[in-house]
Amino acid sequence: MTADRVLEGLDGIRSEVEDFYRDLHAHPELGLAETRTSARVAEQLRDWGYRVTDGIGGTGVVGVLERGDGPTVLLRADMDALPVKEATGLSYASTVTTTDRSGNEVPVMHACGHDVHVSCMLGFARLMAEAEDAWQGTLVVLFQPSEENGDGAEAMLSDGLTDRIPRPDVAFAQHVLPYPAGYVGVRPGAFLSAADSLRVTLYGRGAHGSKPQAAVDPVVLAAMCVVRLQTIVSRELAPTTAAVLTVGSITAGSSPNVIPESAVIELNVRSYDDATRERVLDAIRRCVRAESEASGAPKEPTVEKLSEFPPTRNDADVAKRLDEAFRAHFGDRAGTAELQTASEDFSEIPGALGVPFCYWAIGGVDPDRYAEAKRKGTVDQDIPVNHSAAFAPVIQPTLDTGVSALVVAALAWLDVRDA
DSSP states (O other), X not given: OHHHHHHTTHHHXXXXXXXXXXXXXXXXXXXXXXXXXXXXXXXXXXXXXXXXXXXXXXXXXXXXXEESSSOEEEEEEEOOOBSOOOOSOOTTOOOOEEEOTTSOEXXXXXXXXXXXXXXXXXXXXXXXXXXXXXXXXXXXXXXXSOTTXXXXXXXXXXXXXXXXXXXXXXXXXXXXXXXXXXXXXXXXXXXXXXXXXXXXXXXXXXXXXXXXXXXXXXXXXXXXXXHHHHHHHHHHSOTTSOEEEEEEEEEEOSSTTEEOSEEEEEEEEEESSHHHHHHHHHHHHHHHHHHHHHTTOSSOXXXXXXXXXXXXXXXXXXXXXXXXXXXXXXXXXXXXXXOBOOOOSTTHXXXXXXXXXXXXXXXXXXXXXXXXXXXHTOHHHHSOOTTOTTXXXXXXXXXXXXXXXXXXXXXXXXXXXXX
């Protein structure tokens, strides 16, 4: 197989990929501030003969490698970290603090695995550059900023990305998840959820705590809204329709004996199709308006959209082709990934380019640790998940698997040459 030919070079670069990963993990950067990361990425790509364009959307980097006529394949890795204080105990753990967009001093950690994504993509890019006689076509390797904030893909698109790269025939991305390391999983159709975060401001009439009859209490109103909102998924959607509604924040008042003028609740919705998404969002507006009216509020609540992520729906034909390629290469380590309630902005890029795409999962948990937790029925309790301060993918076989999956995926589309 051509993938095996390309991956013969993995033994020779493994230690460098691992060293890059440790260094990147120890030096995380927040979204749109990935200056050190993007500079190192661009330098490596240039060394391997890629035509590099950097600074796209602020810190985005694209490398293009042409090997004659043939299909064009785009592969994306996200680069940003999170404002999380690391608690992994790793020898290469982050001790970085920085100032975020709001001017707050925050700790920074690669708590989602983007350091894995970048390291694997660079390992892949080097192997493909060195195996120039194994394939034909064009590679586009894209390193995206600010995925966590949901504005990195849009930043690159607004900066003319579609006019600055060859139009691909297909686009790929992968994500390390709390599965056993060595695992690769594809899922056709819906894979990641859409996510909508809202801020609802509820209005009351303030008064002294001893005179509740003079007030319209927005704290009580907010409490009633929280209860009512929980019935949207449980009582308005079919049990087989997947959706999640979480109220994550309630803010009201500043004194125990003062009924405030207003209360604010912030909530998040996850859904997998447009009809469910709109139904839940419409129901939220209906419920908070109705509760406000029932409470005699002096004016209607305001509902503000804070952020939104599109759903990630893999093209069925592309997913089938990749699934076959992965199963042929990885054997019983390849499977069908579970539906995820996480969200991503990657799909905006192939959407703007008008090309099909597939997004897959790789595992990052020590296989023995995962097997023991599964045996005890304590996977949710014992295995740290993405965004946890304890999230720490094992270096191997995670990195080897990520590099290999990218090679197998790319070569499932590129023209391959006989040995």
